[in-house]
Amino acid sequence: MDNQGDIWEVFIQSKPGLAHKHVGSVHGMGKEMALQNARDMYTRRQEGTCIWVVKHADIIASVPEEDGSFFDPSNDKIYREATYYTMPEGAKNI
Amino acid sequence: MTLVIVFYDLKIVNCELNIKTNNNMSDLEKFLEKIEENIKIEPKDWMPDDYRKHLQRQMSQHAHSEVIGMQPEGNWVLRAPSLRAKVILLAKIQDEAGHGQYLYSAAETLGKSRSTYINELQTRKAKYSSIFNYPTLTWADMGAVGWLVDGAAIVNQVSLQKTSYGPYSRAMVKICKEESFHQRQGYEIISNMAKGTPEQKQMAQDALDRFWWPSIMMFGPHDADSSRSENAMKWKIKNETNDQLRQKFIDKTIQQAEIIGLTIPDKDLRWNDETNHYDFGEIDWDEFWNVVKGNGPCNDDRIEHHIKAHEDGAWVREAAIAYAEKNG
Numbered sequence A: 001m002d003n004q005g006d007i008w009e010v011f012i013q014s015k016p017g018l019a020h021k022h023v024g025s026v027h028g029m030g031k032e033m034a035l036q037n038a039r040d041m042y043t044r045r046q047e048g049t050c051i052w053v054v055k056h057a058d059i060i061a062s063v064p065e066e067d068g069s070f071f072d073p074s075n076d077k078i079y080r081e082a083t084y085y086t087m088p089e090g091a092k093n094i
Numbered sequence B: 001m002t003l004v005i006v007f008y009d010l011k012i013v014n015c016e017l018n019i020k021t022n023n024n025m026s027d028l029e030k031f032l033e034k035i036e037e038n039i040k041i042e043p044k045d046w047m048p049d050d051y052r053k054h055l056q057r058q059m060s061q062h063a064h065s066e067v068i069g070m071q072p073e074g075n076w077v078l079r080a081p082s083l084r085a086k087v088i089l090l091a092k093i094q095d096e097a098g099h100g101q102y103l104y105s106a107a108e109t110l111g112k113s114r115s116t117y118i119n120e121l122q123t124r125k126a127k128y129s130s131i132f133n134y135p136t137l138t139w140a141d142m143g144a145v146g147w148l149v150d151g152a153a154i155v156n157q158v159s160l161q162k163t164s165y166g167p168y169s170r171a172m173v174k175i176c177k178e179e180s181f182h183q184r185q186g187y188e189i190i191s192n193m194a195k196g197t198p199e200q201k202q203m204a205q206d207a208l209d210r211f212w213w214p215s216i217m218m219f220g221p222h223d224a225d226s227s228r229s230e231n232a233m234k235w236k237i238k239n240e241t242n243d244q245l246r247q248k249f250i251d252k253t254i255q256q257a258e259i260i261g262l263t264i265p266d267k268d269l270r271w272n273d274e275t276n277h278y279d280f281g282e283i284d285w286d287e288f289w290n291v292v293k294g295n296g297p298c299n300d301d302r303i304e305h306h307i308k309a310h311e312d313g314a315w316v317r318e319a320a321i322a323y324a325e326k327n328g
């Protein structure tokens, strides 16, 4: 069993102005190689204008199954949605 | 003001009730409900052990196929008949390397390392598509491989885009976008040869003769003989059966052979007006299982070459690690 390097998660911005989107991961020894591998692997057809690589081990993620109550605070606050409010009949552009 | 508060309280009660019913569901029930509703399963979600194992096996087998599949085509890079043909073939092979990487990445999210997967390939515990155990003898084979082997892979992969495991599904979407040129470049090669000199046309026909049956075997055993299919369908890892996919491939490929004047090597092939599909001859399953078990023409070559390339690259990995430790 040999060393395949760290796993790096890859995020690509497809156009200036858009958010970086997760596309998958690469292996790489060090950040430079991770970035080059990500370029070779995920942008062979001009898929992006910018790439982020983040060490997989450095990502902290919530656990959907174990932590069902994690998103509770927003569950019962439908008054945060514009559609919650009744506007007077005939009111326009609001 | 009072009205708002009352409404708000009701809302809280409702919400708590919902959470209670949710908690009373077992992990398995929640999993099955997601499958039922076509909600993708993600790496951190609870999943049955057999589902995880099935995916580890299927996805790594898929990844190994992409990687081993570079060898029969790599065989012709230095002998490509023109610079154009050479850059196209190289680009295609490079895509296959990428496909292997996407799939290993996705398979790693199931909690098994890449080194382990590669080790299973090299020790022959894991399989790869048996089509790659056939040799590529002439340039026409580059046509047959792209047209038929990638063609069959596309039918399978288009269907897998809907697979229930999120990372696998996303990898398939990306791969399908890249595959379309693979099949077209192969069909271009074989159709050019089919309209060339009589010798060239004969080479094209010979390539079709050798690759036709192994290509339709790529879809695996008949549904009745496929022990793993049932779980795969139940969990929506697969959404179409081996036989359904094989039929799809045959139905769309026959016309492509006809218009370039080549003959599919199956005397039982005929259109069936009742089923609206082509009937075809019996597949030689003894040959299929023989190749799967390791006795095909190139099984040993493929694995030995993979191990050699891997070992030859060991110093590169060591040097890269040393460099990374020094420079971060």
Ligand SMILES: [Fe+2]
Pocket: B066, B095, B096, B099, B175, B179
């Ligand atoms: Fe591929």
Ligand SMILES: [Fe+2]
Pocket: B096, B150, B153, B179, B182
């Ligand atoms: Fe391909």
